[in-house]
Amino acid sequence: MPFPQPAVARSRPGHGPTVPSVEQTLDVRFTEVTVPGHGRITTRAYNGAIPGPTLRVRGGGVLRLTHVNGLPPNPPHDGGHNIPHHPNSFNLHTHGMHVSPSGHADNVLREFAPRTARQVAAGGPEPRYTTTVHVPAGHPAGTYWYHPHLHGSTAEQIAGGMAGVIIVEGDVDEVPEIKAAADIVVCISELKVKDGKVPAFTSGNWMTGVPSVFTVNGAVNPTLQLRPGAVQRWRLVAATAFTSLRLEVAGSRARLPMHQIAQDGITFPRTVTLDRLELAMGNRADVLIRGGTPGRYELRADGVSGALMTIEVAGEPVVPPMALPTALPPGRPFLNEQDLTDPGADRKVLFHADQGVFPGTFPNAFRILGTGATPPAGPDADLTRDPAYGLFDPGYVNHTLRLGTVERWTVRTDETLPPHNHPFHLHTNPFLVTHRNGRRLDPPVWHDTVGLAGGTPGDSVTFLARYEDFIGRTIAHCHQFHHEDLGMMQTIDYVKR
Ligand SMILES: [Cu+2]
Secondary structure: OOOOOOOEEOOEOOOOOOOOEEEEEEEEEEEEEEEOOOEEEEEEEEOOEOOOOEEEEEOOOEEEEEEEEOOOOOOOOOOOOOOOOOOOOEOOEEEOOOOOOOOOOOOOOOOEOOOOHHHHHOOOOOOEEEEEEEOOOOOOOEEEEEEOOOOOOHHHHHOOOOOEEEEEEOHHHHOHHHHOOEEEEEEEEEEEOEOOEOOOOOOOOHHHHOOEEEEEOOEOOOEEEEOEOOEEEEEEEEEOOOOOEEEEEEEOOOEOOEEEEEEOOEEEEEEEEEOOEEEOOOOEEEEEEEEOOOEEEEEEEOOOOOOOEEEEEOOOOOOOOOOOOOOOOOOOOOOOHHHOOOOOOOEEEEEEEEOOOOOOOOOOEEEEEEOOOOOOOOOOOOOOOOOOOOOOOOOOOOEEEEOOOEEEEEEEEOOOOOOOOOOEEEOOOOEEEEEEOOEEEEEEEEEOEEOOOOOOOOOEEEEEEEOOOOOEEEEEEEOOHHHHHOOOEEEEEEEOO
């Protein structure tokens, strides 16, 4: 079997006043999908494929998406907004992109509902929705991704394979050594499959009780061919909902180093060579890989049994070997502490879980505490058991962020167990990670999502962010999607200064 690549939707040239646009229909319904290396599963998928089509756009272009919801009616729900619900409604998030969070753009507060039972009985049409995302002319060129993001149904849908890659084309692609490298999407999904389908998310044990099937571009452990001396560009996408991936490319005797050129869609000032690369859920990395000693290598992640994919270094060597870039385009300028609008006004965010405090099948409270935390339900409440404190409230704004200002955030977790990772993701604007666990990073790194593993103490990360260009309400949340569905999410309001 050749190494799988998702279908590609490319930009159509603009004519006259119209700008180039990528037009794609994303049809979602229960489909029987073949997962090579696993078998057939019935799942919600974009156009019947895992992952959905790759969207290739340029700065200044437009994504014009039509969404068809062919899923059955939603089951009734009366459990409140922080209990999983509406598994057959969705919406669309363009993860990491600096675009409008409002209207019909990257608006995760919309709901693309399926037909009601009454509409199905009456033979009504399947509902269609549109997304129109204007990509700013200066948008960083790099690797992004899309996935559904409706609060209450995200985990179940992503665990069924609803994800796709967005490539913003631009300057970095024109670096001669990068242009010469084969451009390969490596979209890593984590499917939750039991008896050929994704079980409904009906209890807090769901995440651990259902085995994970890891796929690359929809196949279990596909094989990629690489000639000795050839360089490939891998666009690594952690489209996993539950597992942070500490990756390596290793053979029986040697590793293939990863030459990282970008993180979360933003080009590095210079190439960074690594043996191990950690991607939390939602992260992306663009890496260059050069074929070395012939043989079989595996892309592996700590704690994941079996290879994610196999790399077969074989064939006629490329002589002389293809070069790695000596210089990269400028990427996004760094911020520093002198840029802070109000140096004394740090935002502090704490990911905190209270175990076993609620009656019913979802006993754990996944809270976000600190600056702007959602207030308790009652004045005398036991905060550990409070049903509102630090949990998502769609009517409450946790952070009002003023355009043009630069702020410092410290985000941490008080989890004590290392596997308990709560990746922090902010929508609409990237942030510059300057410190991890109190230690300054040199150089700092732009992210849109950053992993926070538990420990004693748990991880803490400090970042600087400048809010730019777009006003509107959106969210920040834990990228462990079952936590997000259970309330580990906050409302962000970007406003004019
Ligand atoms: Cu979490």
